Amino acid sequence: MNKPEIIKLPKIADVRGNLSFFETTKHIPFEIKRSYWIYDVPGGETRGGHAYKENCEFVVALSGSFDVVLDNGNGGKETFSLNRSYYGLYIPRLYWRQMCNFSTNALALVVASTEYDENDYLRNYDDFCSYAKDTKI
Numbered sequence: 482m483n484k485p486e487i488i489k490l491p492k493i494a495d496v497r498g499n500l501s502f503f504e505t506t507k508h509i510p511f512e513i514k515r516s517y518w519i520y521d522v523p524g525g526e527t528r529g530g531h532a533y534k535e536n537c538e539f540v541v542a543l544s545g546s547f548d549v550v551l552d553n554g555n556g557g558k559e560t561f562s563l564n565r566s567y568y569g570l571y572i573p574r575l576y577w578r579q580m581c582n583f584s585t586n587a588l589a590l591v592v593a594s595t596e597y598d599e600n601d602y603l604r605n606y607d608d609f610c611s612y613a614k615d616t617k618i
């Protein structure tokens with residue numbers, strides 16, 4: 482899967498409270514090596530502002546809402562609004578991402594296909610565009 486995609490997750494509706502889940506490779510198209518979460522984001526703040534050479538991610542708004550803006554470095558820019566805990570956004574490698582418009586109490590769960598590696602980051606937008614252009618996906 483080379484394109485970003487909203488994936489609908491199972492939702493077990495229950496009067497005692499709903500339950501959702503995902504499993505590696507069954508609901509998301511990679512093996513999970515790492516999980517992290519973003520929380521306590523002050524109003525108006527933006528996270529991200531980088532791309533990864535290899536790392537793919539899957540992002541779920543466990544609570545609240547926020548937008549993920551994805552840019553393929555070649556003029557393609559798309560905004561995905563996450564506001565339900567049974568939808569997630571799959572982000573392939575080589576997409577410049579920004580996360581913004583966090584609501585109060587937003588909680589973003591991110592699962593990743595690689596362990597943390599600063600060398601995998603492209604933190605300069607122009608470098609990202611050149612890298613994406615020269616790289617076969």
Ligand code: TYD
Binds near residue numbers: 515527528529530597
């Ligand atoms: P970064 O990925 O730049 O945050 P964001 O894109 O959400 O703005 O990470 C911020 C800091 O946290 C950076 O110093 C690296 C560290 N970090 C880890 O140590 N492990 C991780 O898994 C992640 C995602 C970040």
